[in-house]
Structures are given as structure tokens and as C-alpha cells.
Amino acid sequence: MRIAHKAGVALTSLVMAGGLVTATSGSASAATDEVCGYPSVDVFNDAGKYAGSAMWSANPGCGVLGDSLGAYDATADGYGIVAHLSAPDGSISERVVSTSGHDSPYTAWKSGNLPENHQYVMWACLTKGGVTSHCTTTKIVYS
Numbered sequence: 001m002r003i004a005h006k007a008g009v010a011l012t013s014l015v016m017a018g019g020l021v022t023a024t025s026g027s028a029s030a031a032t033d034e035v036c037g038y039p040s041v042d043v044f045n046d047a048g049k050y051a052g053s054a055m056w057s058a059n060p061g062c063g064v065l066g067d068s069l070g071a072y073d074a075t076a077d078g079y080g081i082v083a084h085l086s087a088p089d090g091s092i093s094e095r096v097v098s099t100s101g102h103d104s105p106y107t108a109w110k111s112g113n114l115p116e117n118h119q120y121v122m123w124a125c126l127t128k129g130g131v132t133s134h135c136t137t138t139k140i141v142y143s
Contacts, residue, residue: 038062038070041136043124045077051134052099054083054124056141057109067143068111071124073099079126079134088119088140100127114143 038055045051055070064070071083080100086093097110114120119142125135 038064039122039139039141041122041124041139043081043126043134043136045075045079045126045134049075049077051075051077051079051126052081052124054081054122054136056085056120056122056139058141058143064109065111067114068109069095069097069122070107070109071097071099072107073102073104076104079128081124082127082132083122083124085120085122085141088121090121094120098127116143118143 038057038061040053040055042053043051052071052073052075055072057064057068057070058066060066069083069085071081073079073081080098080102082096082098082100084093085095094114095110095112097108099106099108102108119140121138122141123136123138125132127133
């Protein structure tokens with residue numbers, strides 16, 4: 001009985017760990033502040049349904065390079081997700097990545113080295129036919 005219980009706990013742990021990795025590569029997830037340990041912001045469509053997220057990875061992990069901005073489109077609702085990363089005052093756009101033109105669920109990442117320990121703001125918007133809507137509030141992230 002004890003061995004069976006330990007095997008069940010190990011299997012549950014593996015399934016949960018697999019779910020974390022999958023969450024960044026295309027599976028829908030609940031609205032949170034982090035995906036796979038990455039800071040994230042969630043965007044919702046007209047119906048108030050979770051549509052996707054912007055995610056930031058300052059350090060490599062979960063199969064993603066460091067200094068990477070991700071856009072995750074969770075639903076086939078006709079909208080794409082555009083993730084933005086800018087200087088705190090909005091003066092310099094460091095990264096923009098979009099899921100537009102891809103079938104959902106889909107995650108796009110844009111990577112490139114940034115100076116260490118700098119502050120940036122991240123946010124996400126829905127886009128459809130080149131029109132942007134339903135933007136999130138901004139979230140402060142660090143390189």
C-alpha cells in the first residue's frame with residue numbers, strides 16, 4: 001500500500017511538472033501573475049473570457065531563453081495577442097511579439113540580450129485586422 005501511494009505521488013508530481021512546461025507552449029491556464037515562474041499579465045476578450053497572456057523570462061528556464069518576451073494566444077476567437085516590453089517611461093520599445101496569423105493555442109517568443117538589472121514594463125493587447133483593443137495594465141519586470 002505504501003509503495004502504491006508513493007508511486008501515485010510521483011506520478012502526480014510528474015503530471016503537474018509537465019503541465020507547467022505545457023502552459024508556456026500552448027495550453028490554456030488560469031489567470032495568474034506567473035506562468036512557469038515567469039511574470040505574466042492576462043488579457044480577456046469581449047465576452048470576458050481569458051484570451052491569452054504576455055510573459056517575461058529574464059533568465060533561461062522551462063525551455064525559454066533569457067531576456068525573452070512571450071505572447072500566448074489561448075483561444076480561437078479571431079484575435080491575436082500582442083505582447084509589449086518598454087522602458088518604464090514608455091520612451092523606448094524594447095520588444096514586441098505577436099501571435100497574429102497563427103492558429104490557437106500558440107505561443108511566440110522574442111529573445112535578445114538586455115542590460116542586467118534594468119526595469120521594464122510589460123503589457124498585452126488583443127489585435128484583430130490590425131486594430132488593437134483590450135489591453136492589460138502594465139507590469140514591472142526586470143532583466
